[in-house]
Amino acid sequence: MGIVHFTDLRTTPGHNLLDKVVELMNAARLDSKIRENDLVAVKVHFGELGNTAYLRPVFLRRIAKRLQEAGGKPFLTDTNTLYKGSRSDTVSHLTTALHNGFGYSSVECPIVIADGLRGTSGTRVPIAGEVLKEVHIAKEIADADVLIAVTHFKAHELSGFGGCLKNLGMGCATREGKLVQHSTVSPRVNVETCRGCKLCTGYCPARAISVTSKKASIDGRKCIGCGECILICPFNAIQVEWNESPDIFQKKMVEYALGALTGKRKKSLFINFVIQVSPACDCYPNNDAPIIRDIGILASDDPVAIDAASCDMVNDETSLPCTAIKHTLHKGEDKWRALFPEIDWNIQLDHAEKIGLGTRKYKLKKV
């Protein structure tokens, strides 16, 4: 049974929420996971430009300080996005992080984008998955001694909810790894927007792109699925075919989480903030109204148990009015299904349990 530590959001002037976060980390035996001078990757989401539901830097500063007190050398990290947006290369990503309040002066530890300038820097990690036998994990996360995933818990249109497992699985993958999770085929050229500039042909490592009659085309037999062309095209003419089924997507995602944790099972800790539970992920340049009241913060060394507990807590609430959930849902009613009726969010938890990432059975301990 997984132990999940939980604190609600009640505070006093002498005992604030930052103190409570530290108490959660203590309860989850943080010190047993860190040796002196360990490099500690703190996996966060800096928020797309325009999104406001990502976690506040002040929480990360306190978490980083506690990691430093434990002897570790923490750095905040995330990976570049598969799609073209405000975090699709390291320069844009760091600039967005700064816009959203994350800089050395606010978090008091370095920020390192884990998969290199263009999202190609990774380590191949063999895994015993059901769908995948190898995953491509961002280099700086793979190289770290310790992995702490700090997650804003929310809904997600492909996995029902987006929690710790998604932060690990999608969030620690290189662009190639993200493409594998989302798609079964090569990227697609939009001939309407392609201008035949040939820039993509020089970047394709597999020489899979050719340009004839001023239009690019991709040879799916040669394409190795690195995803580089998606980022390179200055006219956004190369796009992902988001065609993977939600069921297989979730399985691949948790198998990537397995890869991210390879070699770090005893040197990892997970913290879920079940606050501002928005109806879609923080990769959008906006976030809609929270669907339930703010609940609290959880910590565990079991990534399945912490997501299972967070899910149950959300479903134990009554939905708020004036949100994406049109008709009030009461305690016990499934909020994720109400948002995304086609998605069976249980798949990610069941599959994660099946491949040995943790257990859906948990015991909640109030801190």
Ligand code: SF4
């Ligand atoms: S870089 Fe974009 S616009 Fe230029 S040829 Fe390739 S797909 Fe077309």
Ligand code: SF4
């Ligand atoms: S995904 Fe990579 S290998 Fe495939 S066409 Fe694009 S650049 Fe080439």
